[in-house]
Amino acid sequence: MGTRLQRGRPEVGARYRSVLGHFCTGVTVVTGMSSEGPVGFACQAFAALSLDPPLVLFCPQRTSRSWAAIASAGSFCVNVLAEDQREVSTVFGRAGTDKFSTVSWTPSPTGAPVLDGALTWVDCQVSVVHEAGDHHVVVGSVVELGPVREAQPLLFYRGRYASHAELDPRGWSGEVLDNLLTWQRQSEWS
Numbered sequence: 001m002g003t004r005l006q007r008g009r010p011e012v013g014a015r016y017r018s019v020l021g022h023f024c025t026g027v028t029v030v031t032g033m034s035s036e037g038p039v040g041f042a043c044q045a046f047a048a049l050s051l052d053p054p055l056v057l058f059c060p061q062r063t064s065r066s067w068a069a070i071a072s073a074g075s076f077c078v079n080v081l082a083e084d085q086r087e088v089s090t091v092f093g094r095a096g097t098d099k100f101s102t103v104s105w106t107p108s109p110t111g112a113p114v115l116d117g118a119l120t121w122v123d124c125q126v127s128v129v130h131e132a133g134d135h136h137v138v139v140g141s142v143v144e145l146g147p148v149r150e151a152q153p154l155l156f157y158r159g160r161y162a163s164h165a166e167l168d169p170r171g172w173s174g175e176v177l178d179n180l181l182t183w184q185r186q187s188e189w190s
Contacts, residue, residue, distance in 0.1 A: 010103035024157040031113040032070030042093035082119040082151040111121035121146035
């Protein structure tokens with residue numbers, strides 16, 4: 001049986017990161033266009049939320065200056081990174097650098113940057129923002145969806161980048177899971 005977490009204890013943060021680090025996530029870069037130019041940050045807390053209407057969510061830190069600029073603009077683009085974009089993730093994961101000086105991009109329909117080489121992208125309007133501890137939960141209404149390029153996604157697992165092959169050396173089994181929101185065959189919703 002697990003131990004009950006008590007806020008304010010130093011070991012809680014380390015244990016929390018260790019346990020939740022075992023949940024493999026994709027890596028995205030959330031971008032927007034501020035009055036001073038393009039802004040963006042690496043974000044692994046991103047998910048599909050609703051199919052009808054199409055909604056997504058992501059969770060930026062409350063202290064993020066990039067998020068503050070994106071919130072003011074009212075729109076954002078989630079760039080889903082491909083496995084060959086580890087450097088892009090690293091650039092957007094650092095604070096205080098000119099993140100767009102080494103990355104090419106084009107504007108999405110809302111004007112937010114679509115990063116060249118992204119696996120795909122989701123362009124959105126900010127719908128609602130909720131405070132949640134040291135983060136916000138941002139719900140976005142999907143405006144446009146980008147094409148999907150032939151590549152594997154960039155994954156993050158146990159505190160480091162990982163590839164699909166590293167996680168499952170047996171390869172994809174071909175198993176179809178109909179009840180997952182992001183899978184194409186939703187035949188049985190409960």
